[in-house]
Amino acid sequence: MRDNYILNIEDAVVRYKDTVALKGVCLQVSQGEFVGIIGPNGSGKTTLFKAITGLVGLKSGKIEVFSKSIDTNKHAVRKKVGFIPEIGKIDPRIPVSVGEMVTMGRYSDLGLLHWPKKKDLSMVDEALDLVEIKSLMNRPVGHLSAGELQRAVIAHYMVRKPSLFLLDEPTTSLDWKARADIVQLMHVINKAQGLTIMMVSHDLATLPVVCTRVVLMKNGLIVNNGIPEKMLNPENLAELYDLSLTDMRKRLSTFNAD
């Protein structure tokens, strides 16, 4: 039934000046899913997340989040959606500590003119525990490693008690250990808290471990969509990335041997 969907996207078209970035995207996501999104650069993955949070408008089609049109409910939707942009897009020079940054996550509920109360501070504590950076609470955000910064950002959104988490390439620029840790953390959050997650990632090895579904995007369209085992085969991937099947097989085997 349509009303069960957390997210309902029908024929979404997004256009920047000369580029049509989404050319009629349809996607439905249910509560508790972990949806992986892959596709070459420029295929519209980030634009899809921006459209879901109302940061770009639709030329046509519709997007409903929690059964509300994003067009007319941006504020309410954004309160319930944590959108974590690519780590490179976050300015690490913001002059705050980890604890302050996570506490700031509470302000979307509190309003800027209210001091956080005991309850808010215990939510901050809980979130720092969850992402395992409590010991870094007083450290300036600018002095964190990329993996730690990513955890702090995740905690910042977790204290808002989101119903949907959008992660845009959360592991790009992390080393393999930090990468696996972040994906594992998202897995736990999805399983333990039932939080619905959508994650853009190029990490083909970890996607099948955590995702309940993988969406393949190319040229502003969803070209395929299904369980990871069916989606992430050499044939689909070769077509998606415009590689020959032999090439793709070679890449996958080097990759699996890593």
Ligand SMILES: Nc1ncnc2c1ncn2[C@@H]1O[C@H](COP(=O)(O)OP(=O)(O)O)[C@@H](O)[C@H]1O
């Ligand atoms: N602000 C923008 N202005 C103009 N074109 C843009 C803008 N953002 C993205 N695009 C274009 O839209 C297309 C999709 O981009 P994007 O959604 O960032 O893709 P992806 O995240 O899959 O790499 C690309 O061709 C990109 O150049």
Ligand SMILES: [Mg+2]
């Ligand atoms: Mg992108």
